[in-house]
Amino acid sequence: MARAAFVLTIRPDKVEQYLAAHREVWPEMRAALREAGFRNYSIHLSGRQAFGYFEADDPAAALAAMAETEVNARWQDRMAELLEQRVDDDGPGLLPEIFRLD
Template sequence: MRIALHTRLKPGREQEYEAAHREVPAELVAAIRAAGARDWTIWRSGPDLFHVLDCDDYAALLAALADLPVNVAWQARMAGMQEVAHDYSPTGAARGLPVVWRLNP
């Protein structure tokens, strides 16, 4: 399944956010893959971030990562940079962007 998300950075935090993503901990990358993610891409337009995840089960991915210490530490770091953060709560799985149109259904 593919999930699209929108998050937003605090003003002026764009370069810090990009720098952080050049050094995502290998342990976190391995955990994301183990939780069922096949791909995760983030695009930035000013402070707006657009994520597309390809995963087996988004709700299960969130549950697997929510309390994992390496993810908790990463999310705390990201929270300092974001106005609108990725939601790892049990209701977060329902907060993906709705599909409006696809070339290949």
């Protein structure tokens, strides 16, 4: 199991819409994430910065599997209007881990 994290910036006038979208994530998107190998996936908010965290056996493979799904492309298109920069279908750039307390 590996951990992965990313940060996205929400447009200043779209924060509430971003939050609303994530209160109602499509069932087919949830299913695709699980099938791709995402586990323990959460998104946290600090101002306009959305910090995402997930676990997977292989985060790169999980992102690649999501890139192959039609629902992911539709979701990224929907989120594009809410974010400063559209997330590529193959996923956001992952952050390097610099500290872990086990």
